[in-house]
Amino acid sequence: xxxHVKLASYLSAFLLSAFLVACGxxxxxxxxxxxxxxxxxxxLVGANDLQARSAYQPTIHHQxxxxxxxxxxxxxxxxxxxxVNPQTGKAEPNGTSIVDVTDPAAPKxxxxxxxxxxxxxxxxxxMVRVCDGKALPKGDRNAVYMLRTFGSEAHEIWNVADPANxxxxxxxxxxxxxxxxxxxxDTGIAxxxxxxxDWRTRRMTQVYDLSDPAxxxxxxxxxxxxxxxxxxxxxxxxxxGPISAGAEANRVYFGYGTNKGGFLQIVxxxxxxxxxxxxxxENLRLPEISRMAMSAFNGAHTTFPMKQMPIAEFAxxxxxxxxxxxxxxDEAIANxxxxxxxxxxxxxxxxxxxxxxxSSYTVKETSGSFCERGGRFGAHSSNESMAPVFYKKMAxxxxxxxxxxxxxxxxxxHPLEVGYFIPSITPATDKRCVTIDGQPRCxxxxxxxxxxxxxxxxxxxxxRANTGLHILELTGPVRAVAxxx
Amino acid sequence: MRKALxxxxxxxxxxxxxxxxxxxxxxxxxxxxxxxxxPFPRDGWPAGRAFRCGASLCGDDVExxxxxxxxxxxxxxxxxxxxxxxxxxxxxxxxxRFAPHELGKAVQIADxxxxxxxxxxxxxxxxxxxAIGIAVARRCDLLVVVAQGKGAASGxxxxxxxxxxxxxxxxxxxxxxxxx
Numbered sequence: 001x002x003x004h005v006k007l008a009s010y011l012s013a014f015l016l017s018a019f020l021v022a023c024g025x026x027x028x029x030x031x032x033x034x035x036x037x038x039x040x041x042x043x044l045v046g047a048n049d050l051q052a053r054s055a056y057q058p059t060i061h062h063q064x065x066x067x068x069x070x071x072x073x074x075x076x077x078x079x080x081x082x083x084v085n086p087q088t089g090k091a092e093p094n095g096t097s098i099v100d101v102t103d104p105a106a107p108k109x110x111x112x113x114x115x116x117x118x119x120x121x122x123x124x125x126x127m128v129r130v131c132d133g134k135a136l137p138k139g140d141r142n143a144v145y146m147l148r149t150f151g152s153e154a155h156e157i158w159n160v161a162d163p164a165n166x167x168x169x170x171x172x173x174x175x176x177x178x179x180x181x182x183x184x185x186d187t188g189i190a191x192x193x194x195x196x197x198d199w200r201t202r203r204m205t206q207v208y209d210l211s212d213p214a215x216x217x218x219x220x221x222x223x224x225x226x227x228x229x230x231x232x233x234x235x236x237x238x239x240x241g242p243i244s245a246g247a248e249a250n251r252v253y254f255g256y257g258t259n260k261g262g263f264l265q266i267v268x269x270x271x272x273x274x275x276x277x278x279x280x281x282e283n284l285r286l287p288e289i290s291r292m293a294m295s296a297f298n299g300a301h302t303t304f305p306m307k308q309m310p311i312a313e314f315a316x317x318x319x320x321x322x323x324x325x326x327x328x329x330d331e332a333i334a335n336x337x338x339x340x341x342x343x344x345x346x347x348x349x350x351x352x353x354x355x356x357x358x359s360s361y362t363v364k365e366t367s368g369s370f371c372e373r374g375g376r377f378g379a380h381s382s383n384e385s386m387a388p389v390f391y392k393k394m395a396x397x398x399x400x401x402x403x404x405x406x407x408x409x410x411x412x413x414h415p416l417e418v419g420y421f422i423p424s425i426t427p428a429t430d431k432r433c434v435t436i437d438g439q440p441r442c443x444x445x446x447x448x449x450x451x452x453x454x455x456x457x458x459x460x461x462x463x464r465a466n467t468g469l470h471i472l473e474l475t476g477p478v479r480a481v482a483x484x485x
Numbered sequence: 486m487r488k489a490l491x492x493x494x495x496x497x498x499x500x501x502x503x504x505x506x507x508x509x510x511x512x513x514x515x516x517x518x519x520x521x522x523x524p525f526p527r528d529g530w531p532a533g534r535a536f537r538c539g540a541s542l543c544g545d546d547v548e549x550x551x552x553x554x555x556x557x558x559x560x561x562x563x564x565x566x567x568x569x570x571x572x573x574x575x576x577x578x579x580x581x582r583f584a585p586h587e588l589g590k591a592v593q594i595a596d597x598x599x600x601x602x603x604x605x606x607x608x609x610x611x612x613x614x615x616a617i618g619i620a621v622a623r624r625c626d627l628l629v630v631v632a633q634g635k636g637a638a639s640g641x642x643x644x645x646x647x648x649x650x651x652x653x654x655x656x657x658x659x660x661x662x663x664x665x
């Protein structure tokens with residue numbers, strides 16, 4: 001290349017860049033294999049490919065002197081329905097990955113427990129929660145119990161005391177559309193998201209006493225009036241998942257809807273557990289304290305309670321210095337922005353019968369031309385750990401092709417993004433397609449699906465498009481928000 | 486081929502209802518369907534298309550509403566049962582109070598399989614209407630139809646299926662399912 005040609009080339013590139021900046025947005029660069037991750041105030045510590053299985057819920061458990069990550073998977077893809085497990089040499093339906101993350105820089109894959117045959121949401125074992133036997137009222141003190149979904153048809157409990165050699169303890173079967181359950185380790189009460197065969201909704205709650213995991217005891221079925229067997233008329237939006245604030249707080253926060261017609265339901269836990277159990281409209285209404293409807297454009301995937309948050313801005317106010325907050329995370333489900341934006345909402349529920357949305361957060365689309373990158377763009381889920389390191393201070397939001405987003409939520413009336421991390425794609429990253437003029441048009445982009453944190457302050461993100469697990473930490477001044485050195 | 490299948494299906498459905506409905510509903514003429522403005526407030530899904538057929542052509546006033554719901558379906562099982570029709574078929578846009586007549590049945594609209602079910606609607610003014618709800622699926626997307634009128638559900642069903650199989654509507658449904 002001659003000097004003049006080089007000069008012209010550089011000038012052209014400069015002018016193009018200037019034009020794009022002047023047009024008010026970042027250039028829609030597709031992700032390419034080999035390119036570095038995009039990051040601000042977050043750093044990659046370690047990674048594992050999770051055998052290129054599409055990932056949903058990670059749960060990080062401090063187990064003796066080890067830290068173990070349990071990661072639920074969706075079913076396989078059309079191209080690879082049953083990925084090969086290198087440890088066994090066999091093709092296995094996606095299930096649960098168990099990874100030793102004691103050294104987060106060198107995560108060690110311990111075991112894959114196969115799940116239900118089936119592709120995408122039709123198979124796998126998406127959900128996982130873990131309780132120590134010594135924490136459960138009637139558990140085996142030497143056991144560590146992992147509750148997981150088995151595809152859509154069952155819930156299972158495994159003893160993972162030896163995480164490399166789990167054993168099945170029990171199974172609750174005959175269901176449909178099992179999904180995002182919650183398990184209280186101190187009481188054993190579990191709010192299992194299921195589809196009971198005779199209910200009119202795909203997903204509702206089955207409350208179980210799993211204090212003795214080997215002997216599950218059903219307490220009741222619960223849902224919204226209109227969903228129960230034998231009812232007629234309009235069917236309320238289906239459940240996505242609950243989070244219990246525990247026996248002392250006596251509240252369970254239920255999120256309904258994923259990306260449409262969602263609402264938050266605040267429930268009296270004691271009335272739910274001990275009230276009349278026959279699923280009549282009256283009995284289903286009894287435990288409800290309030291229900292806050294969201295826009296028809298948005299759903300409630302995650303409803304994360306943060307009670308008694310001191311609000312610095314209100315510190316000198318005579319009343320209302322601290323507030324009960326629920327962070328509500330929608331789920332984006334359509335590729336390339338073919339739906340209303342799914343984002344994060346903060347509701348002030350201090351006055352429980354008058355909950356009110358107070359703020360919201362979304363990644364700015366123009367900051368990365370995310371609608372053009374491919375796959376989903378929007379929120380999906382938050383971390384759900386209530387460990388002190390981040391609780392009521394920082395939240396981490398899985399935002400599909402915009403990676404994970406770190407929010408300073410100390411003032412939930414004004415949540416502030418303080419960091420992000422978008423992993424690099426790999427040869428395992430699966431394509432995401434939209435239909436244009438009757439033909440599929442596919443792109444490859446990261447699809448950060450879920451996020452969880454551990455007590456040490458590490459952040460674990462997993463990818464729906466088969467890119468695996470990334471373990472992150474905060475860097476720079478943002479660490480001070482969480483009180484990290 | 487598609488047209489022939491739809492016509493065949495419509496004929497078999499019509500035969501199933503016999504003559505009891507025929508005295509209430511004259512044979513519908515798709516040209517008699519007139520497009521009207523989508524009458525419902527904005528909800529989570531974009532508005533669809535709405536049509537009205539007058540008594541002279543459909544035996545009674547019948548209205549039909551159709552729209553895609555992109556990304557709403559179980560990608561693997563499609564419209565699996567009658568409860569799903571209850572949930573998704575937009576009956577609640579007209580009235581929260583509806584009750585099915587009977588078990589639903591399999592149906593195919595614009596090459597998409599799904600289910601059809603008939604209902605009684607109790608309208609806000611206390612009047613009773615009949616309705617049919619239809620939900621069909623392609624991959625993870627739904628197309629939903631609801632048709633309602635004051636006459637018998639069997640008649641509403643017959644004229645609605647005639648119209649859905651017509652060249653006036655079927656091509657649009659195919660395109661609409663691509664998100665256009």
